Amino acid sequence: MPIFKRLSTKLAVMFGGLFALALLLIALASYMAVVSYARTSVQKELQASASVFKRIWTLKSDALQTNAVLLSRDFGFKSALATQDALTVESAFDNLQARLNVEAGLVIGSDGKPMAGEQGPLGQNLANALRNKNEFGAVNGIIAIDSHPYQAVAAPVMAPDRLGWVVFAQRLDDNEMQNLQGLSSIPIKAGILTQTRGGLWLGPQEQTSDYKPSSLSFFIDKSLQSKAASMVSSSHGTMIAVATPLPNLDSRQKSVLLLSYPLGAALKSYQPLLAALLGIGLFGLCMVVAASLYLARNLTRPILALKDAAFALRDGKPGQVRITTHDEMADLASAFNDMAISIEDRERDITRLAKSDMATGLPNRSAFEDHIGALREKGIENGVVVVCIGIDRYAHIRAVWGVSYAHTLIGRLQDILIRIFANAYIARLSADTLGLCLHPCEAEQALPLARAIAARLDKRIKVTEDQSLDVMVSLGVYHMANARPTPDEMIERALIALDQARAGKARIALFDPRIYSELADTLLLTDQLYAALASKALQVWYQPKFSYREGRIISVEALVRWNHPERGYVSPQRFVQIAEETGAIRDLTTQVLQTCIADQGRLKSAGFDLDISINYSGRLLSDEAYNAQALAICGQAVGQICLEITETAVIEDPKIGLAAINTFVERGLEISIDDFGTGLSSLAYLKQIPAHELKIDRSFIMEIESGQRDALLVRSAIDLAHGLGMKVTAEGVETAAAFTLLQSMGCDIAQGYGIARPMPFGDLILFLNDFSGMAETKTQMPTYRNRKAL
Amino acid sequence: MKHLFPVLGILLFALGGRATAADLTVAVNSPSGKPVAFAVVTWTPAGGAVIPAAEKNRAFVMAQKDVRFTPYVLAVPAGATVAFPNLDRVNHHVYSFSPVQPFQFPLYGKGKSHTMTFGRPGTVALGCNIHDSMSAYIRVVDTPYYATTGADGRVTLNVPEGAGSLAVWQPTLEAPEHQSVKNITLGKMAAAQTFSIKVRQIAPTAGQY
Numbered sequence: 001m002p003i004f005k006r007l008s009t010k011l012a013v014m015f016g017g018l019f020a021l022a023l024l025l026i027a028l029a030s031y032m033a034v035v036s037y038a039r040t041s042v043q044k045e046l047q048a049s050a051s052v053f054k055r056i057w058t059l060k061s062d063a064l065q066t067n068a069v070l071l072s073r074d075f076g077f078k079s080a081l082a083t084q085d086a087l088t089v090e091s092a093f094d095n096l097q098a099r100l101n102v103e104a105g106l107v108i109g110s111d112g113k114p115m116a117g118e119q120g121p122l123g124q125n126l127a128n129a130l131r132n133k134n135e136f137g138a139v140n141g142i143i144a145i146d147s148h149p150y151q152a153v154a155a156p157v158m159a160p161d162r163l164g165w166v167v168f169a170q171r172l173d174d175n176e177m178q179n180l181q182g183l184s185s186i187p188i189k190a191g192i193l194t195q196t197r198g199g200l201w202l203g204p205q206e207q208t209s210d211y212k213p214s215s216l217s218f219f220i221d222k223s224l225q226s227k228a229a230s231m232v233s234s235s236h237g238t239m240i241a242v243a244t245p246l247p248n249l250d251s252r253q254k255s256v257l258l259l260s261y262p263l264g265a266a267l268k269s270y271q272p273l274l275a276a277l278l279g280i281g282l283f284g285l286c287m288v289v290a291a292s293l294y295l296a297r298n299l300t301r302p303i304l305a306l307k308d309a310a311f312a313l314r315d316g317k318p319g320q321v322r323i324t325t326h327d328e329m330a331d332l333a334s335a336f337n338d339m340a341i342s343i344e345d346r347e348r349d350i351t352r353l354a355k356s357d358m359a360t361g362l363p364n365r366s367a368f369e370d371h372i373g374a375l376r377e378k379g380i381e382n383g384v385v386v387v388c389i390g391i392d393r394y395a396h397i398r399a400v401w402g403v404s405y406a407h408t409l410i411g412r413l414q415d416i417l418i419r420i421f422a423n424a425y426i427a428r429l430s431a432d433t434l435g436l437c438l439h440p441c442e443a444e445q446a447l448p449l450a451r452a453i454a455a456r457l458d459k460r461i462k463v464t465e466d467q468s469l470d471v472m473v474s475l476g477v478y479h480m481a482n483a484r485p486t487p488d489e490m491i492e493r494a495l496i497a498l499d500q501a502r503a504g505k506a507r508i509a510l511f512d513p514r515i516y517s518e519l520a521d522t523l524l525l526t527d528q529l530y531a532a533l534a535s536k537a538l539q540v541w542y543q544p545k546f547s548y549r550e551g552r553i554i555s556v557e558a559l560v561r562w563n564h565p566e567r568g569y570v571s572p573q574r575f576v577q578i579a580e581e582t583g584a585i586r587d588l589t590t591q592v593l594q595t596c597i598a599d600q601g602r603l604k605s606a607g608f609d610l611d612i613s614i615n616y617s618g619r620l621l622s623d624e625a626y627n628a629q630a631l632a633i634c635g636q637a638v639g640q641i642c643l644e645i646t647e648t649a650v651i652e653d654p655k656i657g658l659a660a661i662n663t664f665v666e667r668g669l670e671i672s673i674d675d676f677g678t679g680l681s682s683l684a685y686l687k688q689i690p691a692h693e694l695k696i697d698r699s700f701i702m703e704i705e706s707g708q709r710d711a712l713l714v715r716s717a718i719d720l721a722h723g724l725g726m727k728v729t730a731e732g733v734e735t736a737a738a739f740t741l742l743q744s745m746g747c748d749i750a751q752g753y754g755i756a757r758p759m760p761f762g763d764l765i766l767f768l769n770d771f772s773g774m775a776e777t778k779t780q781m782p783t784y785r786n787r788k789a790l
Numbered sequence: 791m792k793h794l795f796p797v798l799g800i801l802l803f804a805l806g807g808r809a810t811a812a813d814l815t816v817a818v819n820s821p822s823g824k825p826v827a828f829a830v831v832t833w834t835p836a837g838g839a840v841i842p843a844a845e846k847n848r849a850f851v852m853a854q855k856d857v858r859f860t861p862y863v864l865a866v867p868a869g870a871t872v873a874f875p876n877l878d879r880v881n882h883h884v885y886s887f888s889p890v891q892p893f894q895f896p897l898y899g900k901g902k903s904h905t906m907t908f909g910r911p912g913t914v915a916l917g918c919n920i921h922d923s924m925s926a927y928i929r930v931v932d933t934p935y936y937a938t939t940g941a942d943g944r945v946t947l948n949v950p951e952g953a954g955s956l957a958v959w960q961p962t963l964e965a966p967e968h969q970s971v972k973n974i975t976l977g978k979m980a981a982a983q984t985f986s987i988k989v990r991q992i993a994p995t996a997g998q999y
């Protein structure tokens with residue numbers, strides 16, 4: 001039954017419903033029995049009454065009959081009748097009628113016609129009824145005139161043949177009926193009905209006006225057949241009635257005695273019984289509903305208590321059930337309580353494990369966050385400071401002195417901190433980092449606080465009884481008053497400050513939102529770089545290289561440019577560094593290689609056969625798989641491809657680097673040593689690198705005109721390169737003086753703003769076209785600057 | 791039947807030379823075939839018949855014995871005289887209200903007798919004023935050819951040939967005048983005649999009145 005939300009309602013309704021149903025059935029059965037019994041008793045009474053009525057009538061008719069017979073046998077009367085002496089006959093009859101006080105009567109002559117007495121319709125009817133009678137004895141029965149019944153007796157006058165009849169008739173009017181009714185022990189209503197030729201039963205108006213003639217006729221036919229009392233409806237309610245046939249004077253006529261008794265009156269004596277039954281039933285129903293409600297309430301109360309306890313347990317509150325009984329529910333409640341206790345214990349253990357550092361017993365980072373969270377809940381308008389204390393060289397200490405010693409050290413540091421700041425919350429955030437949270441704390445106090453900590457911890461600390469250790473700490477400080485970063489963010493910022501302190505060798509650093517936002521921006525830029533690579537938004541620009549010997553542009557250096565829709569041109573140093581750190585350098589280099597090879601093909605079509613130099617990151621050099629991929633791409637080039645590699649890249653992993661360079665050289669690529677003179681240099685490696693070209697860094701070339709030492713260095717480098725069989729390219733050639741000077745030093749190639757700035761591929765074609773017309777100026781600095789593509 | 795032979799003998803003697811006579815057998819039955827007793831069968835020739843004086847002068851007796859009339863039905867020719875002897879030890883008051891011949895003999899005792907001559911043909915119903923159960927009939931006929939059926943319901947009449955009417959009367963015959971009539975012509979060898987009549991089964995003497 002899903003309609004009941006409460007068990008108690010369900011139980012009450014079910015029990016109450018069942019009882020009510022049983023009660024209803026009992027009441028129905030009782031009522032039926034009572035009605036049946038009442039009907040039976042009334043029926044018996046009716047039948048007894050019918051017998052009584054018949055008997056009374058027999059007595060009455062016998063009395064009449066006796067007198068009629070006496071007259072009929074009187075010799076003088078016979079004589080008068082035989083001799084048609086009407087006057088004598090009439091006087092004799094009148095004499096008798098007066099003596100008997102009979103209402104109506106007549107003498108019928110031998111011709112069958114009324115001779116004396118009643119001459120009206122009654123007399124005619126009686127004469128007609130008797131005309132066909134051959135009886136020699138007296139007859140009696142009912143005869144009706146217009147549905148008004150009469151009791152009639154007729155005695156034949158025999159001498160010895162029948163001379164006529166002496167007839168007496170008594171009207172059975174309402175009065176007579178009431179006399180009869182008075183004889184019954186119950187107030188029965190009696191009526192006499194006769195059947196018309198149409199089959200309808202009719203009686204005197206005063207006896208039948210309560211009934212509908214058609215239904216009454218139907219009832220009488222049925223009752224005559226069944227000979228039992230049954231119900232018939234009347235205008236005074238349902239009646240119990242029975243119809244019994246009566247003797248008739250005229251055999252063609254039928255009449256019945258209808259006895260009826262109101263059902264209501266029959267049931268009246270049982271009404272107190274029925275009312276008592278109903279009362280008992282209603283009382284019982286109320287009791288059952290109340291009892292089942294009480295029972296259901298008792299049954300469900302412990303269940304509800306269990307439910308509430310279970311909900312409390314679910315919400316992490318203590319859920320215990322009070323046990324009040326000793327039944328199965330009590331066992332269940334007891335088991336539930338045990339379960340709740342063990343769950344609480346286990347939860348406590350789990351919480352303890354989750355919130356503390358196992359090795360030292362200090363609260364861990366999660367607990368630290370909870371503490372800050374709790375502070376935030378209370379309100380931190382007065383400011384809160386989070387200090388991250390990083391123990392320098394912790395890994396080293398742990399490796400040398402052992403794990404347990406290191407843990408003891410942590411414990412000692414905590415003791416010291418607790419001694420300084422009694423109300424500080426201290427947790428171990430990671431192996432070598434302690435967190436300290438202090439509240440309240442003004443923003444100005446944050447740094448002095450950190451300095452105090454550093455001053456106290458940066459000294460020789462006695463770890464065990466016989467061992468002391470020089471401890472160095474770095475501190476990251478984050479103070480917050482009204483901003484609402486999450487506890488996690490607060491700790492993170494303090495940790496970032498710690499990293500900043502370490503990076504800046506500052507020992508103590510406040511969280512610097514500017515640096516933090518740069519880092520954030522770098523992250524954003526990384527994402528954008530990936531997006532740019534994916535959409536091939538990076539461009540390749542070319543910077544021409546001028547050959548002194550040939551007096552023309554013999555090659556170009558490919559330089560990657562990124563024109564970001566919002567940031568503008570992003571510094572290549574910055575995004576290349578990001579690419580190298582994130583590994584995007586592979587895709588970047590691949591794109592550059594592919595663009596260069598395609599552009600080289602187009603240049604060749606335009607009539608320019610140029611070498612293209614491409615920067616090849618030192619990170620890639622150690623990636624053999626990528627090296628093979630780059631070789632495959634370069635294999636498609638129509639001209640010479642030169643890979644520019646820094647000396648530093650080789651020195652970091654000389655074995656793999658040299659092997660890769662050798663492979664490139666074997667496959668026909670040229671190798672150029674880039675940025676010579678700025679990074680790490682090793683003459684040993686310089687000797688081993690099979691490079692074709694040495695590029696002297698622009699920092700030397702810029703100073704060549706003013707600095708004697710730089711000029712000397714450049715000259716020596718040129719000589720050294722030539723000595724090792726390499727051609728020399730000077731970068732950063734911007735002035736005509738430098739151009740000329742380098743030529744005098746024997747430099748092979750010049751590159752720089754003095755020759756041309758890096759330019760897009762479209763501009764490069766224009767530049768080359770213009771420049772070829774100036775081929776004769778071999779010994780002069782080209783003057784075509786700042787030309788833009790039209 | 792026992793009265794029949796002397797009558798017949800007288801008849802034969804009286805009419806011997808005058809006309810050829812024939813024996814007419816008549817059976818009177820109820821519709822169900824039972825013979826009917828106390829039925830008076832008469833033959834009246836078309837031209838009428840004179841009742842001989844000898845016939846009229848015969849002695850006819852309607853006795854009262856054991857509080858009953860004996861016989862129950864007595865057929866007499868018109869003009870005959872019937873004696874009413876009281877053979878009982880009790881008195882009787884014989885009367886008749888029949889229009890044919892009303893009469894009464896007030897109470898008379900044992901050994902006494904009254905006579906009455908019945909001149910007009912018809913039925914005379916007899917009763918006793920002090921004994922309602924007593925009843926009897928005298929059938930006065932207008933022909934010399936008559937007989938009363940016995941328990942076998944049959945009679946044989948010796949009648950002259952020629953046309954006439956054959957009638958059967960019985961006190962309870964359900965017909966006008968309690969009589970059934972056939973007009974027939976008799977030849978030398980007259981065929982037997984049968985009457986099927988409806989009579990009341992209840993013996994009137996069994997009744998109270």
